[in-house]
Amino acid sequence: MPSEEVERRLREAYEKDFHFEDGHVLGSMCSKPEELAVKYHALFSEANLGNRGLYPGTAMLEDELISDISELVHLRNGWGQFVGGGTEANITAMWIARNLSGKKKILAPESAHFSMKKAADLLGMELVDVPLDDGYRMDADALESRIEEDVAAVMGVAGSTELGTVDPIDEISGIAGDIFLHVDAAFGGMVLPFLEELGIWRGNWDFRVEGVDSMSLDLHKMGMATVPSGILLLRNREYVGPISVESPYLTTERNIGLAGTRPSGAVAGAYAAIKSMGREGYRDIVRRCMDNTRYLVEKMWAVGFEPVIEPVTNVVAFRTDDAERIRAEMDRKGWKISVIRRPRAIRIVVMPYVTKEVIEQFTEVLSDALKSL
Numbered sequence: 281m282p283s284e285e286v287e288r289r290l291r292e293a294y295e296k297d298f299h300f301e302d303g304h305v306l307g308s309m310c311s312k313p314e315e316l317a318v319k320y321h322a323l324f325s326e327a328n329l330g331n332r333g334l335y336p337g338t339a340m341l342e343d344e345l346i347s348d349i350s351e352l353v354h355l356r357n358g359w360g361q362f363v364g365g366g367t368e369a370n371i372t373a374m375w376i377a378r379n380l381s382g383k384k385k386i387l388a389p390e391s392a393h394f395s396m397k398k399a400a401d402l403l404g405m406e407l408v409d410v411p412l413d414d415g416y417r418m419d420a421d422a423l424e425s426r427i428e429e430d431v432a433a434v435m436g437v438a439g440s441t442e443l444g445t446v447d448p449i450d451e452i453s454g455i456a457g458d459i460f461l462h463v464d465a466a467f468g469g470m471v472l473p474f475l476e477e478l479g480i481w482r483g484n485w486d487f488r489v490e491g492v493d494s495m496s497l498d499l500h501k502m503g504m505a506t507v508p509s510g511i512l513l514l515r516n517r518e519y520v521g522p523i524s525v526e527s528p529y530l531t532t533e534r535n536i537g538l539a540g541t542r543p544s545g546a547v548a549g550a551y552a553a554i555k556s557m558g559r560e561g562y563r564d565i566v567r568r569c570m571d572n573t574r575y576l577v578e579k580m581w582a583v584g585f586e587p588v589i590e591p592v593t594n595v596v597a598f599r600t601d602d603a604e605r606i607r608a609e610m611d612r613k614g615w616k617i618s619v620i621r622r623p624r625a626i627r628i629v630v631m632p633y634v635t636k637e638v639i640e641q642f643t644e645v646l647s648d649a650l651k652s653l
């Protein structure tokens with residue numbers, strides 16, 4: 281095919297996609313990446329950290345980033361690596377827990393991301409739901425009543441997918457005792473530290489809690505990095521033992537983790553984003569997202585929608601029995617929102633591209649849509 285034709289097809293496909301800058305995507309947790317991140321992701325597109333010895337430069341970037349992010353979530357002398365995203369990090373953490381304990385039960389809040397179902401299925405483990413309290417956080421008493429000898433792992437969420445809630449990780453840790461404890465901070469990992477710095481929210485949710493053994497944290501969500509920029513952090517380097525295999529044909533003796541070839545252009549992209557934005561840059565973004573979240577709640581009250589909970593992070597859901605029909609109608613009007621089922625609600629993630637102007641347009645279109653419904 282002549283390159284003009286290839287390019288034409290690629291452009292045509294690109295035009296079909298929704299783009300964050302158009303301001304009509306209100307249900308995604310992904311960033312519009314920083315320009316510098318996009319540029320350096322492309323430059324490092326042939327790198328493969330699955331074969332680290334060939335890419336000492338990229339490996340250096342990864343190490344430095346892991347060290348920066350570890351510091352952000354108070355992990356000292358731990359271990360971490362880039363993975364494909366929250367799903368891979370969650371699966372890998374459960375893989376470690378199963379192999380360290382030789383047990384198969386996972387206790388997870390009902391609000392856990394669906395990747396936990398994949399983890400349990402793939403690993404031949406049993407996923408046991410722990411009910412939520414009135415604030416949609418894992419109910420500590422319910423957890424306590426489910427702790428038994430055969431539990432391999434307990435997991436909690438710091439920034440849940442549907443409502444942005446944070447489970448009481450310190451309390452969970454006290455109940456879990458020596459059981460492996462995983463924290464899914466895929467979304468919250470780049471929000472909560474800055475909410476704390478801004479004095480908006482405070483909680484004990486990261487490696488400051490001694491019982492926390494592992495964490496998922498995505499930079500392609502609130503980290504303004506390119507996809508796929510997931511991170512898995514482990515409290516203890518020795519935890520990689522059960523997830524590493526001999527890799528004789530590669531430049532390292534052992535290959536660690538689920539993936540062979542690993543996302544590596546994304547490491548350079550994430551490095552560009554993290555280093556150029558710095559703590560101050562992320563703090564500003566989080567401050568803006570929270571301002572806009574409050575603005576959205578105000579505007580939605582005016583249209584007749586009540587938030588399910590007072591938002592903790594920039595994820596907010598509004599109660600309605602008509603969520604599916606509203607979503608479909610907004611879709612017809614070119615707006616992408618999402619829905620949740622328990623409770624029935626429409627859900628909006630107030631990412632940095634969801635500005636006040638976008639919120640004003642959105643609530644106007646929504647009012648219109650409600651009339652036609």
Ligand SMILES: Cc1ncc(COP(=O)(O)O)c(C=O)c1O
Pocket residue numbers: 309364365366367368370393395437439440441464465466467498510
């Ligand atoms: C809390 C949480 N964990 C895990 C994931 C899965 O992340 P990914 O889609 O990057 O695999 C998500 C995705 O939205 C999430 O919100």
